Amino acid sequence: xxxxxxxxxxxxxxxxxxxxxxxxxxxxxxxxxxxxxxxxxxxxxxxxxxxxxxxxxxxxxxxxxxxxxxxxxxxxxxxxxxxxxxxxxxxxxxxxxxxxxxxxxxxxxxxxxxxxxxxxxxxxxxxxxxxxxxxxxxxxxxxxxxxxxxxxxxxxxxxxxxxxxxxxxxxxxxxxxxxxxxxxxxxxxxxxxxxxxxxxxxxxxxxxxxxxxxxxxxxxxxxxxxxxxxxxxxxxxxxxxxxxxxxxxxxxxxxxxxxxxxxxxxxxxxxxxxxxxxxxxxxxxxxxxxxxxxxxxxxxxxxxxxxxxxxxxxxxxxxxxxxxxxxxxxxxxxxxxxxxxxxxxxxxxxxxxxxxxxxxxxxxxxxxxxxxxxxxxxxxxxxxxxxxxxxxxxxxxxxxxxxxxxxxxxxxxxxxxxxxxxxxxxxxxxxxxxxxxxxxxxxxxxxxxxxxxxxxxxxxxxxxxxxxxxxxxxxxxxxxxxxxxxxxxxxxxxxxxxxxxxxxxxxxxxxxxxxxxxxxxxxxxxxxxxxxxxxxxxxxxxxxxxxxxxxxxxxxxxxxxxxxxxxxxxxxxxxxxxxxxxxxxxxxxxxxxxxxxxxxxxxxxxxxxxxxxxxxxxxxxxxxxxxxxxxxxxxxxxxxxxxxxxxxxxxxxxxxxxxxxxxxxxxxx
Amino acid sequence: xxxxxxxxxxxxxxxxxxxxxxxxxxxxxxxxxxxxxxxxxxxxxxxxxxxxxxxxxxxxxxxxxxxxxxxxxxxxxxxxxxxxxxxxxxxxxxxxxxxxxxxxxxxxxxxxxxxxxxxxxxxxxxxxxxxxxxxxxxxxxxxxxxxxxxxxxxxxxxxxxxxxxxxxxxxxxxxxxxxxxxxxxxxxxxxxxxxxxxxxxxxxxxxxxxxxxxxxxxxxxxxxxxxxxxxxxxxxxxxxxxxxxxxxxxxxxxxxxxxxxxxxxxxxxxxxxxxxxxxxxxxxxxxxxxxxxxxxxxxxxxxxxxxxxxxxxxxxxxx
Numbered sequence: 001x002x003x004x005x006x007x008x009x010x011x012x013x014x015x016x017x018x019x020x021x022x023x024x025x026x027x028x029x030x031x032x033x034x035x036x037x038x039x040x041x042x043x044x045x046x047x048x049x050x051x052x053x054x055x056x057x058x059x060x061x062x063x064x065x066x067x068x069x070x071x072x073x074x075x076x077x078x079x080x081x082x083x084x085x086x087x088x089x090x091x092x093x094x095x096x097x098x099x100x101x102x103x104x105x106x107x108x109x110x111x112x113x114x115x116x117x118x119x120x121x122x123x124x125x126x127x128x129x130x131x132x133x134x135x136x137x138x139x140x141x142x143x144x145x146x147x148x149x150x151x152x153x154x155x156x157x158x159x160x161x162x163x164x165x166x167x168x169x170x171x172x173x174x175x176x177x178x179x180x181x182x183x184x185x186x187x188x189x190x191x192x193x194x195x196x197x198x199x200x201x202x203x204x205x206x207x208x209x210x211x212x213x214x215x216x217x218x219x220x221x222x223x224x225x226x227x228x229x230x231x232x233x234x235x236x237x238x239x240x241x242x243x244x245x246x247x248x249x250x251x252x253x254x255x256x257x258x259x260x261x262x263x264x265x266x267x268x269x270x271x272x273x274x275x276x277x278x279x280x281x282x283x284x285x286x287x288x289x290x291x292x293x294x295x296x297x298x299x300x301x302x303x304x305x306x307x308x309x310x311x312x313x314x315x316x317x318x319x320x321x322x323x324x325x326x327x328x329x330x331x332x333x334x335x336x337x338x339x340x341x342x343x344x345x346x347x348x349x350x351x352x353x354x355x356x357x358x359x360x361x362x363x364x365x366x367x368x369x370x371x372x373x374x375x376x377x378x379x380x381x382x383x384x385x386x387x388x389x390x391x392x393x394x395x396x397x398x399x400x401x402x403x404x405x406x407x408x409x410x411x412x413x414x415x416x417x418x419x420x421x422x423x424x425x426x427x428x429x430x431x432x433x434x435x436x437x438x439x440x441x442x443x444x445x446x447x448x449x450x451x452x453x454x455x456x457x458x459x460x461x462x463x464x465x466x467x468x469x470x471x472x473x474x475x476x477x478x479x480x481x482x483x484x485x486x487x488x489x490x491x492x493x494x495x496x497x498x499x500x501x502x503x504x505x506x507x508x509x510x511x512x513x514x515x516x517x518x519x520x521x522x523x524x525x526x527x528x529x530x531x532x533x534x535x536x537x538x539x540x541x542x543x544x545x546x547x548x549x550x551x552x553x554x555x556x557x558x559x560x561x562x563x564x565x566x567x568x569x570x571x572x573x574x575x576x577x578x579x580x581x582x583x584x585x586x587x588x589x590x591x592x593x594x595x596x597x598x599x600x601x602x603x604x605x606x607x608x609x610x611x612x613x614x615x616x617x618x619x620x621x622x623x624x625x626x627x628x629x630x631x632x633x634x635x636x637x638x639x640x641x642x643x644x645x646x647x648x649x650x651x652x653x654x655x656x657x658x659x660x661x662x663x664x665x666x667x668x669x
Numbered sequence: 670x671x672x673x674x675x676x677x678x679x680x681x682x683x684x685x686x687x688x689x690x691x692x693x694x695x696x697x698x699x700x701x702x703x704x705x706x707x708x709x710x711x712x713x714x715x716x717x718x719x720x721x722x723x724x725x726x727x728x729x730x731x732x733x734x735x736x737x738x739x740x741x742x743x744x745x746x747x748x749x750x751x752x753x754x755x756x757x758x759x760x761x762x763x764x765x766x767x768x769x770x771x772x773x774x775x776x777x778x779x780x781x782x783x784x785x786x787x788x789x790x791x792x793x794x795x796x797x798x799x800x801x802x803x804x805x806x807x808x809x810x811x812x813x814x815x816x817x818x819x820x821x822x823x824x825x826x827x828x829x830x831x832x833x834x835x836x837x838x839x840x841x842x843x844x845x846x847x848x849x850x851x852x853x854x855x856x857x858x859x860x861x862x863x864x865x866x867x868x869x870x871x872x873x874x875x876x877x878x879x880x881x882x883x884x885x886x887x888x889x890x891x892x893x894x895x896x897x898x899x900x901x902x903x904x905x906x907x908x909x910x911x912x913x914x915x916x917x918x919x920x921x922x923x924x925x926x927x928x929x930x931x932x933x934x935x936x937x938x939x940x941x942x943x944x945x946x947x948x949x950x951x952x953x954x955x956x957x958x959x960x961x962x963x964x965x966x967x968x969x970x971x972x973x974x975x976x977x978x979x980x981x982x983x984x985x986x987x988x
């Protein structure tokens with residue numbers, strides 16, 4: 001290779017700089033709305049695609065390192081592009097390509113000044129996420145991490161005139177910062193007091209810590225990244241912030257930003273720390289299981305479509321943690337082939353979730369624009385008014401419900417295969433835990449199907465629940481492009497698992513020294529261990545079902561007939577059927593609420609039979625909020641009240657304090 | 670030689686699928702006939718399901734005014750899914766090229782796909798019975814599906830494979846061993862079979878009282894060929910579940926790889942097993958009463974726990 005050749009890391013750096021430039025350009029052009037929408041956002045989308053392509057290129061290359069002439073005196077900024085970063089850059093680029101295209105149409109109706117600012121924040125957000133993935137020292141990482149948190153905070157509070165949104169934004173900012181402090185402390189532990197130059201990741205890799213310090217660093221990182229990812233009990237910001245943010249922002253936050261936390265956890269656990277203990281894995285596994293089942297249970301009882309998706313994100317983060325927990329357990333016991341399988345499942349699920357969750361969130365954006373309604377109980381029948389959104393979201397819903405032949409099924413399949421291969425671990429306690437864990441995963445997956453039938457059925461199917469809905473309009477051109485790209489991604493990731501797994505092998509080889517290897521079975525069949533043990537071919541699957549459908553339809557129409565007549569719905573002969581007689585979101589979730597009643601805090605207001613104006617009101621809240629967060633809040637308020645005892649706002653009192661402190665210090669010296 | 674074998678296997682695969690599609694309504698007819706005998710009625714005869722299907726196919730299809738394409742496509746999707754399920758299960762022989770395309774986890778996925786589509790189709794017209802049926806169906810399935818997966822896991826762990834043909838080979842060609850884990854799994858499986866096929870005590874396939882219906886409530890708006898395909902798919906599903914039961918717990922008689930001579934015997938064994946199982950199902954249904962909808966989660970929760978217990982026992986005892 002000659003000296004002036006361009007490395008992948010240069011391209012990624014260029015993309016980041018161009019994103020920042022685009023953001024500033026958008027801010028400067030706030031008077032020209034159509035220019036921002038039709039040029040700036042699509043150009044940003046093209047950069048996303050370039051980023052994804054570069055990531056794909058870098059996946060097969062050895063790690064690139066760059067040291068920038070910026071930063072602290074003894075600690076210039078270090079960047080590094082290795083297969084793990086490259087994989088997450090692909091995820092970022094591919095998902096944000098769809099979201100940026102969609103944004104070009106979605107933000108059209110915004111006021112110019114707001115749009116200019118939003119354009120800047122949006123592209124800064126993208127750039128800082130890319131920098132988080134590239135950072136190779138703690139300083140760079142924290143700077144990028146904080147700019148990611150801040151830019152997303154400003155994006156969440158775009159509609160800051162609404163008090164609820166300000167409140168949601170504040171909660172998000174608070175939890176993000178508690179998490180950031182914890183991550184910083186974790187880096188501090190790993191740096192092990194070797195001076196400022198030891199804050200590079202390379203120095204941390206070289207350090208070998210005792211198991212106590214390693215555990216401390218790991219727990220701090222788990223807490224910090226867990227707060228960002230929405231792991232129980234730090235999940236409370238997700239269902240508040242996601243509905244508050246504009247839909248493309250929710251899509252990026254849920255689809256991509258949560259994955260940066262997963263990236264951070266993987267980076268610290270498998271790359272920076274060299275000691276691993278089995279109980280880390282059990283802890284992560286247990287947290288993941290709790291988070292998954294909790295998230296999906298709450299998703300089932302939500303009435304607000306974006307809150308429902310936020311809880312579903314919590315569930316998926318739980319599944320990812322389960323995968324990471326399994327990787328740690330297998331890795332500790334030296335079963336690296338199994339660890340590679342579990343890691344492949346985790347990474348696969350990350351990119352799957354990036355696609356289908358972004359798709360569902362931007363879909364809710366179109367619905368919100370068309371109807372102005374977030375509450376599913378006021379929607380219904382939109383499949384007839386919004387065919388594009390309905391068709392693409394159907395793919396998203398089937399994917400997230402883990403149904404073959406779409407992409408969600410493959411990562412669940414791989415994860416379950418990892419569980420099935422686990423007997424024979426030397427620790428009998430873990431052997432007891434694993435079947436229970438598999439059962440919980442299966443339960444969460446089945447409940448996810450319940451949630452998604454509810455989501456799709458209530459919003460798109462049935463009759464219009466409110467009179468205005470028959471005038472709802474479908475998504476525009478840019479919006480359609482974004483929706484179709486993400487839906488196509490779900491299908492492609494579902495149909496070509498062998499190709500994806502081959503690419504993921506580069507990452508698992510880097511982290512665990514072993515890939516999955518899928519060489520014997522050809523490109524049609526994915527067989528992670530052995531074709532005799534397990535194999536799955538989505539292409540055959542799809543061909544079989546579609547083939548039988550077509551043949552059946554042909555036979556029926558050829559040998560009988562294809563006559564059809566449109567008539568009013570029958571409904572067992574009940575004459576007056578209107579939209580209000582269908583299940584609402586609350587009604588559809590009622591069995592789950594009743595089954596899992598102890599986990600919810602339910603407030604219900606039921607009318608008496610003689611009410612002239614009967615009103616039903618039901619609210620289901622999170623117990624954790626009342627058991628954990630409110631006491632913390634009250635404690636904080638009380639502590640502040642005590643502090644105010646010595647605060648009088650008079651300058652001579654403060655001078656007195658200074659004087660007393662000096663005396664006390666002098667007495668010690 | 671390999672190519673000839675593969676071609677034979679593909680031909681065989683097609684034959685098995687067609688045979689299953691043709692036989693499935695007969696099984697439903699047999700169960701109905703047994704029920705009628707147990708209730709001291711003369712019964713409509715074994716061939717009644719075929720006559721019903723023929724009649725339905727001849728009729729003109731009536732569609733509600735607001736039915737979407739999803740509603741019209743669902744019967745075909747259902748039929749395709751159930752056909753695929755029947756193609757994966759080693760019903761007569763284990764030589765199935767198709768079973769490599771989908772293992773037991775994918776089999777659970779096929780059933781889930783079919784269920785999600787019929788639940789969505791039930792909500793499509795927007796009638797109160799339709800969404801009630803969809804809600805109840807999803808309630809039944811969210812416990813039954815993981816339980817089924819756990820049953821599969823137990824047998825997969827014993828046979829070291831998630832491919833049904835390998836599971837069958839392990840179980841049928843070894844000396845008879847009573848696995849305690851499989852005993853739990855088989856009870857769980859029976860409960861799941863009742864729930865997933867809308868049988869008593871969870872649902873009543875012959876009910877005409879709207880408020881107690883689950884499966885029937887979902888398909889109220891279907892008529893003519895669409896209804897016929899759904900009914901056919903339902904009988905295929907019952908057939909598939911029964912043959913899964915045979916494959917996991919009573920695999921004797923299924924022909925080995927390449928042993929074409931054993932096929933006639935395998936068909937006879939299958940018919941005998943189906944006759945006995947159909948009569949047993951009718952007997953169970955005659956003895957049990959349908960339970961209230963909110964007792965159903967308890968019933969299925971028991972099934973789920975039994976299945977998990979079977980799995981735990983396997984992990985603990987290795988058997």
